[in-house]
Amino acid sequence: MASIRRMSTGRQCTRPGCSNPAVATLSFNHQEATAWLDDLAKESHPSTYDLCKRHAGHLSVPRGWDLRDRRNLVPDLAYTA
Numbered sequence: 764m765a766s767i768r769r770m771s772t773g774r775q776c777t778r779p780g781c782s783n784p785a786v787a788t789l790s791f792n793h794q795e796a797t798a799w800l801d802d803l804a805k806e807s808h809p810s811t812y813d814l815c816k817r818h819a820g821h822l823s824v825p826r827g828w829d830l831r832d833r834r835n836l837v838p839d840l841a842y843t844a
């Protein structure tokens with residue numbers, strides 16, 4: 764297994780006070796009241812939020828919203844098989 768360790772994005776978590784490297788990208792559709800969590804997008808986008816592993820793992824969405832985790836993870840986040 765090749766280890767890919769490419770930190771060239773230099774992007775950080777967008778949560779206030781957090782400077783951890785971003786690993787996931789959160790996007791929203793307000794009309795559908797849905798949020799999606801994906802692997803870090805290749806490019807940042809004004810309507811998405813980059814999150815570190817900790818914040819991505821403790822994400823909460825507003826009441827009535829649906830959160831869909833589409834990440835392809837990363838074996839070190841507990842496997843729930």
Ligand SMILES: [Zn+2]
Binds near residue numbers: 776777783815816818
């Ligand atoms: Zn963070």
